[in-house]
Amino acid sequence: MNSFGRIFRISIYGESHGNQVGVMIDGCPAGLAISEDDFTEDILRRKSGAKGTTPRIEDDKPILVSGIFNGFTTGAPILISFHNKNTKSDDYKDLFSFPRPGHADFTAKMKYGGFNDYRGGGHFSGRLTLGLVAAGVIAKKLIKPVSVNAKIVEAGGESDIEKAIDNAIKNEDSIGGVVECKAENVSVGLGEPFFDSAESLLSHIVFSIPAIKGIEFGSGFHAAKMYGSKHNDQLIDVSGKTFTNFAGGINGGITNGNPLVFRVAVKPTSSISKAQQTINLNTGQKEELKIKGRHDVCIALRVPVIIEAVTAIILADLMLLEQKLPGIISDNSTR
Amino acid sequence: MNSFGRIFRISIYGESHGNQVGVMIDGCPAGLAISEDDFTEDILRRKSGAKGTTPRIEDDKPILVSGIFNGFTTGAPILISFHNKNTKSDDYKDLFSFPRPGHADFTAKMKYGGFNDYRGGGHFSGRLTLGLVAAGVIAKKLIKPVSVNAKIVEAGGESDIEKAIDNAIKNEDSIGGVVECKAENVSVGLGEPFFDSAESLLSHIVFSIPAIKGIEFGSGFHAAKMYGSKHNDQLIDVSGKTFTNFAGGINGGITNGNPLVFRVAVKPTSSISKAQQTINLNTGQKEELKIKGRHDVCIALRVPVIIEAVTAIILADLMLLEQKLPGIISDNSTR
Amino acid sequence: MNSFGRIFRISIYGESHGNQVGVMIDGCPAGLAISEDDFTEDILRRKSGAKGTTPRIEDDKPILVSGIFNGFTTGAPILISFHNKNTKSDDYKDLFSFPRPGHADFTAKMKYGGFNDYRGGGHFSGRLTLGLVAAGVIAKKLIKPVSVNAKIVEAGGESDIEKAIDNAIKNEDSIGGVVECKAENVSVGLGEPFFDSAESLLSHIVFSIPAIKGIEFGSGFHAAKMYGSKHNDQLIDVSGKTFTNFAGGINGGITNGNPLVFRVAVKPTSSISKAQQTINLNTGQKEELKIKGRHDVCIALRVPVIIEAVTAIILADLMLLEQKLPGIISDNSTR
């Protein structure tokens, strides 16, 4: 299903080289102030332009199509659109028969019987994450004073990220990275045991972002090497605060009042300038593939703001479900 | 929500020291042969008894309450119950006021206002995974010839797992581990881009299992250190088979015909014999806590069969959705 | 899917002549006092025994399997079971080949390829409504002070219902009826425009009850004959109360603060003593069918308590979603 969320529910649509990309948000409470300017910062953070990111530049101006009236959310579905302008579909003409290694070209063609829009990856493009970022902007406003911050902490195996990128550019290659996300001021009680654990919901939406290969909460994979006596976080007081935070802020699927902490692994960008080998799907012959197009050296650089967005979306959903959004509701005196 | 799955949908219920635990399965096609014996092997694998696992022994005999008639599934909801017999609730009397470090005692009490059944962790107990294993038995039969196999590959940071466990027992401590899962004969085309990516669905249900701290697909966290030219899996032929499998069998959220591979990190068992410190929730005072009860030294030992179960459950759901279950349907001549 | 509800979510299971029937309730808040006695009255109202109802007598004692601890809901899934005792499966031996007119025998056999449990209608039996009534008991307690009352207002086309039943018994035939339901003290604001309109949710669950052929809200089918100037309910004051209630308490899918009113049409019981004609599904030959078994002359007599139950279930769901259940939440001081 192309939707996620139980109360605050998002759906994304569009194609890389189609007319638009965008997001529909269902279940946002009425009365939240939203203007186009609210989107500027996060869209800029997601946008290409920095060293190592693609030279395709779109203005990425959000069009607030529905669900907002006189500067406030109305309670009706919110549709936010972004028009695609800077598309060069000729670059992708051959991809229908020559799937790019690491991309979804092969699986998409098989799944949709060749009817998928393959231009620039079509609906599979990272450009669809623009809708996630837009929904994240609204979610972040909604969940205040909860704050969500993500940053890249490693690229290509290095903590000196600029150096790693320079190396990759020199090699006509691409690199991956690790992004860490922390949410603060999260109240106790979000999430449920088992299927709707906070980790289940967060990992579900995080793996909706292209290029993610792993996620770990708190101690993560390191937990597998630890003793229980060390790993168990001990309470400081009755508020639930603990001395350590190996749990990553979650026990039994439920937030415990400590910061929510997780890390994700981002694979190296699949599109590289170097020649690669593929199979011609019509003939079965091996073929050399030189990917033209325009691509990021390290897609991980653009991931933090997307991780923040999806985290805020999940928190908004859980806080609405648990009736922990006093701000909006008190603004809304007749509700 | 206490349910997961879109077509093959499971719900678990029960408490550690209540009357029963069990699972309801909705959406299982009619005509699948099921007998009580089908459950024996997997329930035994999940059961305690090996060195390092809890001495609480339950017979764990499945009662096929509904949805099965004359040895075949009927298409109606399947309820499978397990009666709890070997409960010692006295061990847990104090937990209401003295939350055990690493457990959900604190979060459960806060979330449910103190009304939760705290005995043995209540609904949060690992005993609830018995229902997952039972549903997994049915899912595994359904998805044949797809096979799912998981094994523990590391415990307490060691590949010599027996040694690691002996050390932990000696130290009155507990250890974590890493479990690897592989599904073979998976067809191309399961999963969707974005929210219902194969990784999203698998991670969602994997994090429903208590004690999981991380998941990674294919290259996983190592991807963050790799070059794209190395990481991109190259096609062998038009079937989709690739020379390497850093993708873990998934591109763009969709299975690509290679084995599905992922690893999960399991934290050290939270219950340890060693004295620990907690807070008396009534007085706010620090208290020393000696956990009596009966516990596993390394819960990771019991996790592989549960990981197999939830993986089979997701595959069953996706294969039903994509109409890739020819076996059952051809048995069912009038359908 | 065998579940309904977004927050307060129910699933029913079981077969007429199987081991049990029952219901799983997910999403019931913690802290609601529930005892077995709470179920007595409504189960008795649903039970057979009055003139015109089947002589199959079950004790219908509810077993509170999970989700209730020390007399209160815990917030975990509630499973309520009823054991079947008084089953006479021999009566149904021939139904597999000789579908009863008006019943689901034919459609069930076709849909499930002959694997369905056909004894007494199996999972299609009206006995499954026992689970609805049990969930309704909990929902009714939850939504207080909202009250829901349904009654039969017509049977076999007569308002003198006893006379109509006597006639039907004399004719070895069965009759239908009309049930009216009214919910009072419903607050303004439940339901949503379009897909989750109060009418959509209520009609969805009402048509889940076997034998229902129609539903109408407020003016209902009579609206089609009215002028707008007459049909438009005029406001008495700013509370939303109106002079008339042709809207049935709902405008734009949202409750308006007036009583919620709807009526349902119940068809005559399909099982009758009179000889009927059917087709032998093996040979294609016409056959005379005399239904043995035990049946109601007027199933509509047993419907009011079921209509109340499903109405209360929907109201509980909507009130939880809209955070309109102050009672429970204030009991629950730490939430």
Added chain:
Amino acid sequence: MNSFGRIFRISIYGESHGNQVGVMIDGCPAGLAISEDDFTEDILRRKSGAKGTTPRIEDDKPILVSGIFNGFTTGAPILISFHNKNTKSDDYKDLFSFPRPGHADFTAKMKYGGFNDYRGGGHFSGRLTLGLVAAGVIAKKLIKPVSVNAKIVEAGGESDIEKAIDNAIKNEDSIGGVVECKAENVSVGLGEPFFDSAESLLSHIVFSIPAIKGIEFGSGFHAAKMYGSKHNDQLIDVSGKTFTNFAGGINGGITNGNPLVFRVAVKPTSSISKAQQTINLNTGQKEELKIKGRHDVCIALRVPVIIEAVTAIILADLMLLEQKLPGIISDNSTR
């Protein structure tokens, strides 16, 4: 939730006097040929223009924003937009304080705390049904050779519908009507017992259409007056065809191979030219209200094509779920 459907899932958005209205369709299979011309006929049928319908004329040209490529559906979400052009918002300036009788003005204001877009009914407007009709066009193509036809059978209590409308116009009043819908070539086996019965799903989506007050299947409310011996449809042969069709094509929630037949009651249009009384929500005073704007005398005239659309949407969903769409899938040779 602003979405409906399990596999073929639709979401509608927009406001009467906002920028757009439209629909998102998720889960439509790839490979269905779709062009803008496909929409012409049904959009015209829904459109105003005939006697008794509003003089607001929009060109209602569908913009196929996403999910369609080279004339075929791609399997990605389909967004279809309609721009609003002919809006006269000044007509509605006072509605914020003076709720129109029979409309959702009061409930919307209460539910959304006054933040709703009230112009022309905002998101509650019948104009939103344009998205339903657009989705219906796609659904109708998908379900071929199943056909769905609805027609008005009564207006203002008369079968001479033109006469009834002339009378209403003369009286500056509005009238309701009854619409009958029939689906033919429906295969056996769509729908499920209880919560996802064909009647439950159809009634759910039918009551999503504004102005519907009742629905009845087959014999409907008349069933309540019938004897069982008459009401039970008798089989003609093993195909499931019956001599009569009092069941309306459904037994036990499952289609039985006979035509699906239901009728809906449409209330008289709430907006009338005649003066009415309302309450000033600011002062609590009674006020006379003369509704300007542009309105239908008999909204029922525009309902048949909408009823057809939602019926086709449900059938598409059920046929996809039951794998009964051979056409599309066989076109799609590599799937």
